[in-house]
Amino acid sequence: MAVKKRQKALASGRPPVSRPKERMSAQQSRTIIRTHHRLHKQLAAAQKTGDEMKAKELEAAIENNGGIAAYQAASKQGQANDRGGDSSKVLVDWLVELGVIDRKARGQNSTKQVPLRCLEVGALSTTNAISKFPTLIEMTRIDLNSQGPGIEKQDFMKRPLPKSDQERFDILSLSLVLNYVPDAIGRGAMLHQIIQFLKSKKGYAADNESLPLLFFVLPLPCIDNSRYIDEPRLLGIMDSLGLVLAKKRMTAKLCYYLLRWTGTVRRTRFEKKQIRDKAGMNNFSIEV
Missing domain, CATH: 3.40.50.150 (Vaccinia Virus protein VP39)
Structure with missing residues (x-):
């Protein structure tokens, strides 16, 4: 059954869980970050279409991946000097x-x-x-x-x-x-x-x-x-x-x-518009 769409908060789907205690390898941290972003994109799509069952499955998958705590721990390790440093x-x-x-x-x-x-x-x-x-x-x-x-x-x-x-x-x-x-x-x-x-x-x-x-x-x-x-x-x-x-x-x-x-805003609308398309491209976009 379709559910009424509502504006999602930034914190949507980000349950805090226990933090990993051991230092991750670079590959582990990259995997956690990539998986976290992929699951959140899928969750946003499920919520947009009102697919409650799929959304619950994805929320569970996010938690199994470590949730926001694991994501932040992976991101924080990425700021270590031997991982490229802090932005x-x-x-x-x-x-x-x-x-x-x-x-x-x-x-x-x-x-x-x-x-x-x-x-x-x-x-x-x-x-x-x-x-x-x-x-x-x-x-x-x-x-x-x-x-x-x-x-x-x-x-x-x-x-x-x-x-x-x-x-x-x-x-x-x-x-x-x-x-x-x-x-x-x-x-x-x-x-x-x-x-x-x-x-x-x-x-x-x-x-x-x-x-x-x-x-x-x-x-x-x-x-x-x-x-x-x-x-x-x-x-x-x-x-x-x-x-x-x-x-x-x-x-x-x-x-x-x-x-x-500059302090000067021009009211220009930027809608989601495909500007190129090749195999393997992502769907990141911004609408204002």
Whole structure:
């Protein structure tokens, strides 16, 4: 029997279970991550069609795969130095290049500069690279399933909207989060939500035009091997939301972007539209 469709929360289908105690091999962590994403895509499809039986089977499969705890543990191990390192190192490098922070000032007390405010969505650690500048950057970390003290358990989509620039952020980090949202409409909604958390341009001096910024990371296949999204389309979506490209970096597995918030939103609709099709391509998409 078909069930009434309802908007899925970001936390849908993410039951916390006990965390693995032993260090995984690189192959084990990759398998957990890939299986987790595959099962969640199938779950979203089952929920969309109202197939309750299939949805329950997939929820059980997700739990058997370790649930969100195993996924986060695998992701956290991927940030270890011998597994490629933590993605916020790229953000720190870019902030230094843009003159937003001075690497030499790390750990020094400064009365000249009010710390920048950074919201890290999907935070896994309180000791990553962006956390090494406590006098320059004030960190707020949230995640659906907190990994420990210093990370607030919170669904970003349910976080109260800021009422003033004092409650907004200079930097927002969204690393390997958007690809976790189960459907295209939900991803577009998250991007709309993001710009409401970035400070307005009027709050910055003329010599600090780089801010505010969005640090955005996706698995490379999301733009390199999707039927519905490529880089020009992704950047077109971002531009329509007032986010313009400042920096980018591609690796064999990830695409890193730093986008500057202009404060100007153009109401442009991007529907799910097939732009290419080859065997083995994925269906990652964003609708705004």
